[in-house]
Amino acid sequence: MSSNDITVGVIGAGRIGQLHVNNLKHFTGIHVKTISDVFTEHLGDWFETTGAEYLTKNYQDISNDTEIDAILICSPTDTHAAIIKDAAKAGKHIFCEKPISFSDAESLEAYEAVKQANVKFQIGFNRRYDQNFDKVKRLVEAKEIGDLHILKITSRDPAPPTLDYVSKSGGLFADMTIHDFDMARFISGSEVVEVFSQGTALVNPEIKELDDIDTAITSLKFANGAMGVIDNSRQAVYGYDQRLEAFGTKGFVNVNNETKTRVEVQSAVGINQDNPLHFFLERYNDAYIQEIAEFFAAIKNDEKISCTFKDGIMAQRIAEAAKESLDLGKPVKVKQLDKVKL
Amino acid sequence: MSSNDITVGVIGAGRIGQLHVNNLKHFTGIHVKTISDVFTEHLGDWFETTGAEYLTKNYQDISNDTEIDAILICSPTDTHAAIIKDAAKAGKHIFCEKPISFSDAESLEAYEAVKQANVKFQIGFNRRYDQNFDKVKRLVEAKEIGDLHILKITSRDPAPPTLDYVSKSGGLFADMTIHDFDMARFISGSEVVEVFSQGTALVNPEIKELDDIDTAITSLKFANGAMGVIDNSRQAVYGYDQRLEAFGTKGFVNVNNETKTRVEVQSAVGINQDNPLHFFLERYNDAYIQEIAEFFAAIKNDEKISCTFKDGIMAQRIAEAAKESLDLGKPVKVKQLDKVKL
Amino acid sequence: MSSNDITVGVIGAGRIGQLHVNNLKHFTGIHVKTISDVFTEHLGDWFETTGAEYLTKNYQDISNDTEIDAILICSPTDTHAAIIKDAAKAGKHIFCEKPISFSDAESLEAYEAVKQANVKFQIGFNRRYDQNFDKVKRLVEAKEIGDLHILKITSRDPAPPTLDYVSKSGGLFADMTIHDFDMARFISGSEVVEVFSQGTALVNPEIKELDDIDTAITSLKFANGAMGVIDNSRQAVYGYDQRLEAFGTKGFVNVNNETKTRVEVQSAVGINQDNPLHFFLERYNDAYIQEIAEFFAAIKNDEKISCTFKDGIMAQRIAEAAKESLDLGKPVKVKQLDKVKL
Amino acid sequence: MSSNDITVGVIGAGRIGQLHVNNLKHFTGIHVKTISDVFTEHLGDWFETTGAEYLTKNYQDISNDTEIDAILICSPTDTHAAIIKDAAKAGKHIFCEKPISFSDAESLEAYEAVKQANVKFQIGFNRRYDQNFDKVKRLVEAKEIGDLHILKITSRDPAPPTLDYVSKSGGLFADMTIHDFDMARFISGSEVVEVFSQGTALVNPEIKELDDIDTAITSLKFANGAMGVIDNSRQAVYGYDQRLEAFGTKGFVNVNNETKTRVEVQSAVGINQDNPLHFFLERYNDAYIQEIAEFFAAIKNDEKISCTFKDGIMAQRIAEAAKESLDLGKPVKVKQLDKVKL
Structure with a gap:
């Protein structure tokens, strides 16, 4: 050693x-x-x-x-x-x-x-290290689509977790959408200042009995004037649906799902293509390696970490505001965090 | 004759x-x-x-x-x-x-x-007669995607109208989004009961001075429990962006934009494909013919018209609720119309 | 009048x-x-x-x-x-x-x-007037892909004609591939100087009894040094398959099939898209109108016609050479026609 | 250990x-x-x-x-x-x-x-272990496209090797197309009995001086009656082009290129997507791991190896026949190898 x-x-x-x-x-x-x-x-x-x-x-x-x-x-x-x-x-x-x-x-x-x-402290928002979202981040930052107007995130799991898991999860927004809230901040480069959430249990009514939801649409207002929307479901039978659209003055950029192969079969009943990779272990396999590589590289070279404590707190606060919005049936402001710099 | x-x-x-x-x-x-x-x-x-x-x-x-x-x-x-x-x-x-x-x-x-x-009375919601949206309607009705959970509509014009037009248009929701509100009712087969809109003038600040907006995101709650969201812009520089996603228990269906050709050019800088057809005259050329064909066929054969007076009133009411939501900054219920049967 | x-x-x-x-x-x-x-x-x-x-x-x-x-x-x-x-x-x-x-x-x-x-004389090679192939022609002519190296044409009918039709058709090359031979000359802007064909009756053995084939691959050598290949079948169960690839020093361009809609259905068994438009009446509907429009415009304005008598003769000569190649089992030179200018 | x-x-x-x-x-x-x-x-x-x-x-x-x-x-x-x-x-x-x-x-x-x-002996035809081609193999074997009629392989390198490499390479067919010849045998499950090749040096005339070519089209005749065609280039400026189409009685299956991301950028000049992965190290990264895994698993468990000595010899013989065809300007039979069983 x-x-x-x-x-x-x-x-x-x-x-x-x-x-x-x-x-x-x-x-x-x-x-x-x-x-x-x-x-x-x-x-x-x-x-x-x-x-x-x-x-x-x-x-x-x-x-x-x-x-x-x-x-x-x-x-x-x-x-x-x-x-x-x-x-x-x-x-x-x-x-x-x-x-x-x-x-x-x-x-x-x-x-x-x-x-x-x-x-050093790094929070594990693995999706930032996916080469698709990373590319979008760089395109948006480089103003390739001009000024960002609308950001749309689709995030659907292939199958709901167990009810036991749900009961301890902190709820859909804190457990699942939190990744999308982070993605919204990551891509836009701007804070989310207000959210409006609607949601219910359409996949499994038992989730409702646990005071949770499994399907949701959340509207976002960004500090820089842009707007966003996230749609979530705990069950997309065709696989892990992880897409994103960013629309701006000069065009738009979108991320489609990754698939295992590029094979198309065309028969009398149409063209058939692969479903998305099954779930996060498959979809973000490389991203998990990239994020941990950044962590150890930052330690070795005493560099700054890009995915910070503040990122962790802010995603959590947006999740809390989303839950409050759902409960109140109206938009809710997100508490900002100006003094945390780490 | x-x-x-x-x-x-x-x-x-x-x-x-x-x-x-x-x-x-x-x-x-x-x-x-x-x-x-x-x-x-x-x-x-x-x-x-x-x-x-x-x-x-x-x-x-x-x-x-x-x-x-x-x-x-x-x-x-x-x-x-x-x-x-x-x-x-x-x-x-x-x-x-x-x-x-x-x-x-x-x-x-x-x-x-x-x-x-x-x-006979027909209201001119031409998009219902587009073969893409018509196919989605039939797929949803036939439960090909199971029960509808989430409906997403993207509707962006290639370029904003003149300020003079804007000033007489009745506003973005009544003038432009009204087509999307109708599409939401058409595809879902359910009434919209509540909307929440956020919007502003990101394309042209002068539109704001006319008390109007050019960019919006509107969340929808349907009577049947499903949810929806519409995003609008008065300016998509790449062309008329008319897409739709319907997500349900058994899968999802989406409509991509129509293009003039299926030609792809692949060079050292990537694959390049056609932009969407320019605007509604190009995109809905066939749909305009289909809608007027239905009108005259209904007269000739004394048949029912599918796009009714009620459809016209309801889309208008949703537009009004959206405007109210934007002004109030909170969700607004849509007035229902149970007794109009035409 | x-x-x-x-x-x-x-x-x-x-x-x-x-x-x-x-x-x-x-x-x-x-x-x-x-x-x-x-x-x-x-x-x-x-x-x-x-x-x-x-x-x-x-x-x-x-x-x-x-x-x-x-x-x-x-x-x-x-x-x-x-x-x-x-x-x-x-x-x-x-x-x-x-x-x-x-x-x-x-x-x-x-x-x-x-x-x-x-x-005025015009030969009815309708595909030249299809907006896809017309775009490729212009891209190749404008050297958008640099110098042409390889041209690939896929041309498959959805279903074989009747045996009676086959018996009077002049054979696969004269009846069906002739369109592809014309396309090869049209896109390359160069004469075909040699062909090598292989083919047999894989779709219907009775076609063999009529001394004809239903499946073929034909290699082409162009006067300008480029190479080409055409593959044909009398039966593509998924619809009329009309694609083309042109590859050159600066990139490649390809034409995909046209479909009725841009609708995708994604379920547990994959993504499903439309098959190609059924056959030539659907696929080349607009092209037939464009070609006849050119004919009458040329008469009205006394203009040159782009699809000439020479084009008709040369496609026929390539078809004859292809048949001879098939019969002899070796490449055959195509008789050129320098003096015909019409 | x-x-x-x-x-x-x-x-x-x-x-x-x-x-x-x-x-x-x-x-x-x-x-x-x-x-x-x-x-x-x-x-x-x-x-x-x-x-x-x-x-x-x-x-x-x-x-x-x-x-x-x-x-x-x-x-x-x-x-x-x-x-x-x-x-x-x-x-x-x-x-x-x-x-x-x-x-x-x-x-x-x-x-x-x-x-x-x-x-144990394994020959390194890595492409067989690519998940795309492996899927096609299984689909063809399972008769998902019915009986195979036509197999088309596109195989283009991003950039030509050095002239020094070319001079020792054994020629395009033995060095590069040999992979495609193996793929033809692998996917079809049938021997290649005859080839006709045309080719020349369109990328770099100096390659011609080394008595080699850089661009080729090779027609194949299979023992089972199917036909095939391979097109090659030593230089595809957009990246490593590795595609395949298999067409049969019940439909067709095709393999598109793999790309680094699924990101699309749409601006006023069209939709832009990623080019193919750069070259074989990127494209067949996983395939190289899979092939070596099979080798060591076969040793450990005393299992049969799927990519055999015979596969190595036959691909080589097809390459030799292709070279002879090019030199003679006519189709050449491929020497078969019935007695080699390894």
Whole structure:
């Protein structure tokens, strides 16, 4: 191990934690030392393949380990804020899955801890690292479509999560649309100042009983005068529908879905093409690698991280405003965050 | 002239009036006898090509002519209601360009006249007769996408009209979006019960001075539980953007823009394809013929007309609610119209 | 009737003759006086709709009529050469459906007659007037793809003709591929100097018994050094497949099939789009109007016709060379025609 | 190292050798022990990243090493046959880049050695492992398009190789089209029995001076009665053009090019989309991993390899026939190989 290597601890070994650990094998100079999860029994076989040294139920074995330089937080959302504070105090660089927390106050506390500790912090908005959305970002920034007027985001999951998951998810806006809220800020380069949401449970009425929705349309007003709209569904039977349109004075740019192949079959009943890639693991496979690459490159070279704590807080605040709009049946202003600079 | 022939008068010989007269040449058994316009001087050359017998400044030369069976109303909107009433009293079948009027009260009065006279009445929502939207309508009706959840309509003109036109247009919603409101009702097969609109003048600030907007996003709530959204712009530099997406339990259907050719040029800078057809005359060329064909077929065979007076009033009411929503900054319920059956 | 009007006789009232007569209704100043066909009994109802004055079994009633300015020859191929000679002698302008004849010698005789008479002559290669192929022609001519290297033409009919038709058709190359041979010359702007054809009856073995084929691939060598290939089938179950690729130093251009709508349906089994328009009547509807418009405009304004007698002869010669290549199993040179200028 | 691990030697560390070594890092249980190349000086930095133990100029250090189980042959074509024989005698499993050799006799000798030694042998036709072509193969095999009638392959490189490379390449057919010849056999599931090639140097006249061509069209006749055509160019300025169409009784299937993104930009000058991925390293990145995965899986599980010695010889024979056809200006039969079963 070279002195320039980075030693990593991973907290939470669910689907997304395992994803990151597996991706880290592609990198040289990144060493996963310890993985923690409150349930470790079922992880044995997978753990063997990781090359990590320790598997623990106690995440503090990671935050207290002075050999560890960086921590990936992939545990349930309600644990994020506390772990961030612990990790920051211990001087670890932090990559945290979205959302930061379910509470704005908790997020701001965690933010203060990170700021005090002066460690790197990245929030896991993986879609920013997709080459499609990244290209749109650059086209919009370069004014290739002139001034942005209208931004439209379609975001539909192939199938709803379990009701158990839904009940702990924080709701559609905090769990799912939060990615789209971040995308809206990312592409527009402007803050969302007001939202109006309508939504209901059209996919599964039981979701309504959990005081949640599965289908929604959210209108956005941006600080720069542009407008936006996001449509969501928990169930698109044809696959993970991740499209975007940005319209401006000089034209428009749109992102179509990625597919497994470019094969078309034409028969007496029409032309048939592939459906979109199934879900986020397939669609954002490369994006997950790119985002974690940025995190470790920023540590190695002491560079700025592009997907910041502020990005995490603002997406969360838009989600909260959206929920309030849905409950009140009217547009709601989004609380702004001028002083957070990280 | 066979006894089964239909004698027609056309009121208003602007762009759309001329369009209909020109299209009528394709039909056998339809005879345009008289054309009226308040300004006739400039029409001479065109009038010569029409085969019509009389050109008049007074539309009552048409409504009073007992030989005339059917009237096409293509004059400015503020004249529609009075002409409808005159024509109905005279027992003429009526095809009227949208919108019926700028006033709900006037529209209802005109409706009563038509109902009393028991004549055919068709409102000119041409887009219903486009083969693309017609196909979507049939797919949705046949439940090919299951139950409708979300309907998205993109409707952008290639270039804004003159400020003079804008000032008399009744505003973006009554003038332009009204087609999209009708499309929303047509495709969904359900009434719009609530709208929320946001909009501003991003294309031309002078439009704002006329108390109008040129860019808008309108959210829709349907009676059947589905949701919708319409985005509008008065200026899409790449051409007339007329797209639609309908999303349901079993899949989604979308309409892309029509183009002049299917030619793709691939060079070192990418693949280049045609822009959409320029504007409504190009895009809805066939639809205008289809709609007028339905009108005359309904007269000849005494059949029901599919695009009704009620359709005209409801689109207008949605436009009014959208304007109110924009002014108030909150969602507005759409007044329903249960008793109008025509 | 103005003195500038053109009086027309139509010889042959089969599918294509009727098509032209119907299209002529769209034109002003073109008057169809007489229609001839060897079988007239079944034409009564249609003839009534044409506005023509006379229906005759004898085409010479047309060529001998001094009031008639122009003749459309839509009769079977084996009658073309004789009719052209009669018509030319009578000083009529001539529009002739492809191919000119089944015999090069007969074609040359007919050419001499036309040359002597100094009348307008147009051969009916309708595809040149399709806006897709016309655009490609202009792009290639303007060197938008640089120098042409490879030209690929796909041409497949939706269903084979009757065996009776096949037996009189002159064979696949003379009947069907002849359009593609013309397209090759049209797009490349160069003569075809050599062909190599392979083909067999894969669609219907009975076609083989008629000494014909239904599936073929023909390689072309152009005078300017470029190369080409045409693939044909008498049966594409998904519709009329009419595509083209032209590849050059600076890029490539391709023509995709036209479809009735731009509607896509996406369900659990993939994205489904429209098949191509069914057959030539649908696909080249506008092209038929454009070609006949050129013919009459050339007469009215005494202009050159772009689709010439030479074009007719050369396509026929390529077809003959293709047949010889198929029979001999080796490439065959195409006889050139330097002195024919019409 | 587990007893199930495979120890590998790699002969030839040019672009493709380095590619395979880099890809092998993704696999567990595959250990590259030794890499050989006649020029090793410039490889130092890259060699350091490989994890291999030895770098040698003498490939026999690999074939003589009893610890080595499998050899990847990535050296120049003229060395393949001798290395295959050495490796086979030493009992190594062999993965060999295409083509096997420039001489049919040499290839057959190498084949005998492999057969005697009873080792695994795979020829590197990477495109078979591309998910697009693999899907087409399965669709054709499953008769989704019915019986195959016509197979069309477009294969164009983005830029010509150096003249030095060309001079040692064995010619366009043996170097480049050989992949397409293999694809023709792979997709059709039938032998190619006859070819007719035309070609010339349109991209760079200097290639002609080397007695080679850079642009070609090759017609194919298959044993099962189907027909095919391949068009090649050494220079497609828009990127690596790798498309395929298979047409049959029930429809057709086509493969479009892969692109980096699905982003479309629509402005006043049309819709612009991405060009194809640049070249084979980008386009077949995953295919290279899949092919090598099959090789090692076949060794581990003692399974049959799908891309065989016979496939290597037959593609080479078609290439030779194509060259002969080009030279003779007539179609040439392809020598068949019934007795080779490996």
